[in-house]
Amino acid sequence: LKIAASAARGTVALRVRIGQLVAFVRKIPWTAASSELREHFAQFGNVRKCTVPFDKETGFHRGMGWVHFSSEEDLQNALQQEKHIIDGVKLHIQAGRPKVLQGGQTSDEEKDF
DSSP: OHHHHHHHHHHHHHHHHHHTSEEEEEOOOTTOOHHHHHHHHGGGSOEEEEEEEEETTTOSBOSEEEEEESSHHHHHHHHHOSOOEETTEEOEEEEOOOOOOOTTEEEEEEOOO
16 A cells, blocks of 8 residues: 555656646747647757647647756756757746647647657
């Protein structure tokens, strides 16, 4: 029983830690998807996952997304960069936690490798 409780606490701690290693990105150009986001942010460190929610009705993404990094250092490297530009558009980036997608949305998501 102690082992199970200890393992459960470890899982929760891991989830909290990973949740904090997320950059919230706004102003993503409509021409870009999660693969371009991953490629751009990989220069700052290991990207675990990129999520760009799409609207089912329009078929376009909503111009925002989340980039999950492997370490605090990788996240800080990305946050310290003054300009992030994809397809000629300056992105807005801030530290942020992932949010649950609501009904009517899907995600163009790339999982961990």
